[in-house]
Amino acid sequence: MKNDQIAAIFTELADLLEIQEANPFRVRAYRSASRTISSTAESMQTLLEDGKDLTQFQGIGKDLARQIAEVIQTGQHEQLNELRNQVPQGVVDMLRIPGVGPKKVAIFFNQLKLESLEQLKAAAEAGELAALKGFGKKTEQGILENIDRAAEAGKRVSIAVARTAAEAVVADLLQLPEVQQVSVAGSCRRRKETCGDLDVLATASNPDAAMELLAGHQLVESVLMRGDTKMRVRLHSRLEMDLRVVPDESYGAAMQYFTGSKEHNVVVRQMAKDLGLKVNEYGVFRGDEQIAGATEEGVYEAVGLPWIPPELRENRWEFELAAAGELPRLIEVGDVKGDLHMHTTASDGAGSIVEMAEAAKARGLTYIAITDHSKRVSMANGLDEVRLRAHWEEIREARESITGIEVLCGIECDILEDATMDLPDDVLAEADWVIAVLHYGLQQPREQIMKRLMTAITNPHVNIIGHPTGRMVGKREGADIDMTTMLKAAADHGVMMEINAHFKRLDLDDIHAAAARDLGIPIVISTDSHSVNGFDVLQYGVDQARRAGLTKGDVANTKSWTQFQKLLKR
Numbered sequence: 190m191k192n193d194q195i196a197a198i199f200t201e202l203a204d205l206l207e208i209q210e211a212n213p214f215r216v217r218a219y220r221s222a223s224r225t226i227s228s229t230a231e232s233m234q235t236l237l238e239d240g241k242d243l244t245q246f247q248g249i250g251k252d253l254a255r256q257i258a259e260v261i262q263t264g265q266h267e268q269l270n271e272l273r274n275q276v277p278q279g280v281v282d283m284l285r286i287p288g289v290g291p292k293k294v295a296i297f298f299n300q301l302k303l304e305s306l307e308q309l310k311a312a313a314e315a316g317e318l319a320a321l322k323g324f325g326k327k328t329e330q331g332i333l334e335n336i337d338r339a340a341e342a343g344k345r346v347s348i349a350v351a352r353t354a355a356e357a358v359v360a361d362l363l364q365l366p367e368v369q370q371v372s373v374a375g376s377c378r379r380r381k382e383t384c385g386d387l388d389v390l391a392t393a394s395n396p397d398a399a400m401e402l403l404a405g406h407q408l409v410e411s412v413l414m415r416g417d418t419k420m421r422v423r424l425h426s427r428l429e430m431d432l433r434v435v436p437d438e439s440y441g442a443a444m445q446y447f448t449g450s451k452e453h454n455v456v457v458r459q460m461a462k463d464l465g466l467k468v469n470e471y472g473v474f475r476g477d478e479q480i481a482g483a484t485e486e487g488v489y490e491a492v493g494l495p496w497i498p499p500e501l502r503e504n505r506w507e508f509e510l511a512a513a514g515e516l517p518r519l520i521e522v523g524d525v526k527g528d529l530h531m532h533t534t535a536s537d538g539a540g541s542i543v544e545m546a547e548a549a550k551a552r553g554l555t556y557i558a559i560t561d562h563s564k565r566v567s568m569a570n571g572l573d574e575v576r577l578r579a580h581w582e583e584i585r586e587a588r589e590s591i592t593g594i595e596v597l598c599g600i601e602c603d604i605l606e607d608a609t610m611d612l613p614d615d616v617l618a619e620a621d622w623v624i625a626v627l628h629y630g631l632q633q634p635r636e637q638i639m640k641r642l643m644t645a646i647t648n649p650h651v652n653i654i655g656h657p658t659g660r661m662v663g664k665r666e667g668a669d670i671d672m673t674t675m676l677k678a679a680a681d682h683g684v685m686m687e688i689n690a691h692f693k694r695l696d697l698d699d700i701h702a703a704a705a706r707d708l709g710i711p712i713v714i715s716t717d718s719h720s721v722n723g724f725d726v727l728q729y730g731v732d733q734a735r736r737a738g739l740t741k742g743d744v745a746n747t748k749s750w751t752q753f754q755k756l757l758k759r
């Protein structure tokens with residue numbers, strides 16, 4: 190559990206207690222604990238596992254240390270769960286309105302008995318808020334102006350939506366002669382799975398030209414704020430974007446600062462402090478003198494670090510690697526030579542075998558596996574033994590007309606709820622490439638899920654586990670998997686692990702992909718394409734691999750066909 194997640198629990202606890210008008214000292218204690226946790230560079234979880242005493246930190250007494258341990262061990266806080274039952278979600282949502290904190294929300298909830306944003310809006314429109322003690326017309330007006338946006342806020346969009354929008358705006362800004370440098374920063378630049386908003390930074394001889402372009406951009410729905418060098422817009426996708434035009438000498442420092450993560454930057458700032466320096470969004474300073482800031486490389490160099498790829502800036506392992514001179518050279522999209530997961534019209538795909546192969550070839554790939562669904566996925570027209578054998582025969586025939594790319598006879602075979610494979614062994618034995626997946630019964634208890642995964646891993650014909658957890662980013666939790674046990678078993682049995690590149694899956698995630706790599710498991714990044722355009726998502730899978738710190742050597746489908754072939758024999 191990351192410090193940020195632990196800190197968020199204590200902030201929520203403080204918010205809910207304050208809404209309940211609990212003892213202000215308790216509220217303050219939780220807030221200060223949250224601040225301490227989120228600003229501590231070392232992982233609380235690691236400290237605890239190493240038997241360290243958390244009361245060494247400011248504001249953390251015995252009782253809080255015990256609560257932090259509870260949160261880390263159970264992922265929950267018992268009292269918080271009770272509070273969540275007592276305070277409706279709609280009341281908590283009110284906290285998203287700018288200028289509205291727990292004290293005001295407490296009054297709305299306790300005095301006016303308002304329980305949702307809609308009810309609050311109605312009360313404001315009726316003038317009930319302005320009539321409250323300590324409130325005025327101005328506060329009421331402010332709430333009315335912001336309440337609709339608050340209803341949308343807090344929703345994150347997928348990296349695909351964020352990255353596509355950011356890249357379009359960046360490319361268009363770069364066309365302006367008045368604009369010199371432009372880049373996206375923030376979580377989008379770090380390629381997180383989801384983004385809450387977008388940060389774009391630029392240098393420009395005329396900031397107004399940049400802002401004018403953004404204001405009229407086809408992706409932009411409205412301008413929310415516009416100053417001399419800073420502007421906030423709302424895109425049609427409901428994502429908000431900040432554009433900051435910064436001086437040349439601060440561009441690198443601003444990039445470093447706004448790319449984050451917060452946890453990463455805390456460490457960078459501390460390293461600077463140890464050297465008697467100060468790092469902020471304007472530059473690196475010794476006293477009043479700016480010694481770096483025009484480039485990010487310069488900022489890192491000033492604090493004694495090599496430039497760290499944005500995808501690694503999470504304060505996980507990047508500082509250790511940098512200190513050892515072992516920052517990896519991360520995999521790139523162009524390194525990928527094969528795609529081992531895709532569908533055709535035989536199941537739920539839109540392209541034929543030949544169309545998919547030609548499209549893959551056009552993208553520079555030299556081998557693919559056609560992996561349509563097995564029969565359990567009846568709504569996707571999954572294949573039974575007879576149809577599958579006929580389908581493979583078609584693939585073999587198609588090979589005659591396709592040159593310059595190897596096409597494997599594969600199958601995406603379901604691991605059934607009763608822990609058997611959806612197709613018999615003698616059929617799987619005829620495949621060139623077998624992906625085993627969980628599609629149904631993801632809610633089963635861990636024991637049964639593990640039994641299913643072990644069935645697949647110990648099956649001699651299975652090459653790889655596809656989208657291992659079955660999670661859907663932001664929508665559905667994955668199955669309850671004992672990841673360590675599963676990965677160890679996969680390593681023992683020579684089974685590979687997929688990073689499913691579709692931005693809705695990105696499964697394995699970065700942390701688990703790194704764990705698989707540590708066990709020497711070959712990782713395959715595949716697109717799960719359902720049409721000739723499906724290959725576009727490859728970049729998101731590669732992003733996830735980069736966040737895991739993977740190099741070309743860690744990813745099996747960067748190998749040439751000749752080399753990859755050797756991995757097919759188990």
Ligand SMILES: [Zn+2]
Pocket residue numbers: 601626628655656
């Ligand atoms: Zn699937």
Ligand SMILES: [Zn+2]
Pocket residue numbers: 530531532601717
């Ligand atoms: Zn699939």
